Amino acid sequence: MRVLVTGSGGFLGAHVAARFSRGGWTVLAAGREGGDNWRLARLGVAAEPVRLDLTASGEEIAAAVAEARPDLIVHCAAYGVDYRFQEVAASARTNLEGTLHLVRAAAQARVGRFVHVGTCYEYGPSDRPIAEDALPAPRSLYGITKAAATLAALGTAASHGLALAVVRPFGMYGPLENDTKFVPMILRACRDGRRTELTAGGQLRDYVYVGDVAEACLRLAELADFPAGEIVNLGSGAPITIRALGEAAAGAVGHGGDALLWGALPYRPDEVMSIVADAGKAAARLGWRASTPLDEGMRQTLAFLDPPESSGVSPCAT
Numbered sequence: 001m002r003v004l005v006t007g008s009g010g011f012l013g014a015h016v017a018a019r020f021s022r023g024g025w026t027v028l029a030a031g032r033e034g035g036d037n038w039r040l041a042r043l044g045v046a047a048e049p050v051r052l053d054l055t056a057s058g059e060e061i062a063a064a065v066a067e068a069r070p071d072l073i074v075h076c077a078a079y080g081v082d083y084r085f086q087e088v089a090a091s092a093r094t095n096l097e098g099t100l101h102l103v104r105a106a107a108q109a110r111v112g113r114f115v116h117v118g119t120c121y122e123y124g125p126s127d128r129p130i131a132e133d134a135l136p137a138p139r140s141l142y143g144i145t146k147a148a149a150t151l152a153a154l155g156t157a158a159s160h161g162l163a164l165a166v167v168r169p170f171g172m173y174g175p176l177e178n179d180t181k182f183v184p185m186i187l188r189a190c191r192d193g194r195r196t197e198l199t200a201g202g203q204l205r206d207y208v209y210v211g212d213v214a215e216a217c218l219r220l221a222e223l224a225d226f227p228a229g230e231i232v233n234l235g236s237g238a239p240i241t242i243r244a245l246g247e248a249a250a251g252a253v254g255h256g257g258d259a260l261l262w263g264a265l266p267y268r269p270d271e272v273m274s275i276v277a278d279a280g281k282a283a284a285r286l287g288w289r290a291s292t293p294l295d296e297g298m299r300q301t302l303a304f305l306d307p308p309e310s311s312g313v314s315p316c317a318t
Contacts, residue, residue: 104143201243
């Protein structure tokens, strides 16, 4: 079986590619020309490269998919995962228009199944666990365009007879994450003794190890009763404060916790104070629960903390 993974050079995409490769699938690593696949190399993934640019025309995307001949597409690529990339046109073109072209291309090529990776940021903040039937209420450019992409993907797939399901990961952490993200930033600050100003850390989040998310994608893809047309949250269902998460990272390093200056910064005016998954559907439909203990996940993340000097941050990777 052949799986085409978009965003395979990114954080989640590389771990998805690695999990499918270990599961016996032939991995087709989709990416733009000149893309950096250092994560795949670090994870030891042997993949067939496929040139596929989500900002290309629909005809070019369709040709790439037809030539690759995948049985499954796992669509991890997205623009704006890194907060430094905030161009409206690029976000709409990649996340919405590119996804539409890819879904249509998959239908034309008679791809068997399609897993579209959304995000918890399609939801709005909530003081209770968020289930899949909650109405989208995104606040960021990334969340807005990803919510639009989910609606477009589901509608287009249904009209073209393509079996497509959506997963919405909540907060992810793990090896090879961009160093601008919270967990690697805290690990590095503690390791290097670099004083880092932070908010009080009272925000409630739902963090899950990236390897667990990749495992869920594989289970979904291989499910006998594929939930076409449905959305599945991928989260732990267990809230953790940002401060507790940071203290767990400091604990993995074993020192440097005094470098974390909690409360030195105010909360942002638009701060989301709570976003936690209702993870019941993933347990019921996939037999999946987030299973990696936080201390083990932090140890694994620390072991992979420093990427090669040649690696860069792509605006289009998940």
